[in-house]
Amino acid sequence: MSKYPESMPHGEISEVLPDVFFVAGTMRNEFFGSMWQFSRNMTIVRENGNLTILNSVRLNDEGLAALDSxxxxxxxxxxxxxxxxxxxxxxxxxxxxFWALPGMKTQEGLKVNKELIEGGEMPFDGCTLFEFKTVKRPECILRLDRDGGILIACDSLQNWVEPDEFFEDETIAKMQGMDFFKTANLGPAWMHESQPLASDFLRLKDVAFEHALCGHGYPLINNAQTQFHKTFNDIFNI
Known part of the structure; x- marks a missing residue:
């Protein structure tokens, strides 16, 4: 499997809610003309012994053994x-x-087996799709009908309260200046790239949830809806 990006440092898989697992890892790439290193998260949902990976992060051999267990x-x-x-x-x-939104870019040779469509088939039961309609780059959120509602997001919703062990110091300084480190935040880079309109967040306010697991930051367990609604109001006055 040498043709794939190497595994980078990551934490252990933890069960943050019943049959919902979370692991933080590393992202290192060039952005805005310089190298950045920060954390990213993978969520794993289990249903009847079957696993669904969301926001994939390659694990090392020990991590893969834990995943297989x-x-x-x-x-x-x-x-x-x-x-x-x-x-x-x-x-x-x-x-x-492999599931993805229509129009989403994928790596060379990777075929989308099933498209994610609101009201359509989902990867597991008790799941609904929220799609951002006004964005320049495709993005969606899955809602699990469990434990009061669990949102699984990618870049749109974030909860980087503070830097973690997967950051480089130089990247921390850059991101502090760009307001990345806030509870229940909207991803600053995603906002810049995708330029969502308030109408998307008005629709998202109608989605009930208690918890949020995002592609970046810590799990936001309990009272997540109230905290994100405050952010929507702060940014879009809605």
């Missing part, structure tokens, strides 16, 4: 157009079904 990987889901570098690794390793 949870169940069988059957789905890989791409939620955001700005993520996805590790999708081919998991799709090929597990011969998994």
């Amino acid at each position: 949870l169940g069988k990987v059957v789905n890989v889901v791409r939620l955001g157009d700005m993520h996805g570098m590790d999708d081919p690794f998991y799709v090929d390793r597990y011969n998994a079904t």
Whole structure:
């Protein structure tokens, strides 16, 4: 599997809610003409022994063994157009079904097996799709009908309260100046790239949830809706 990006440092898989797992890892790439290193997260949902990977992060051999102990990987889901570098690794390793929004860019040779469409088939039961309609790059959120409602987001919703061990110091300084480190935030880079309008967040306010697991930052467990609604109001006055 040498054709895939190497595994980078990551934490251990933790069960943050029943049958919902979370692991933080590393992203290192060039942005705005310089190298950045920061954290990114993968969420894993288990249903009847089957696993769905969302916001893929390649794990090392020990991490993959821990993943395999949870169940069988059957789905890989791409939620955001700005993520996805590790999708081919998991799709090929597990011969998994790959899900993505229509029009979403994918890595060379990676075929979308099933498209994510509001009201359409979902990777597991008790799940609904919220799609951003006004953005320049495709992005969606999945809502799990469990534990009061769990949102799984990519770049749109973030909860980087503070830097973690996967950051480089130089990147921390850059991101502090760009207001990345806020509770229940909207991703600054995503806002710049996708330029969403307030109407998307008016629709999102109608989605009930208690918890949020985002592609960046810490799990926001309990009272997540209230905190994100405050952010929507602060940014869009809605």
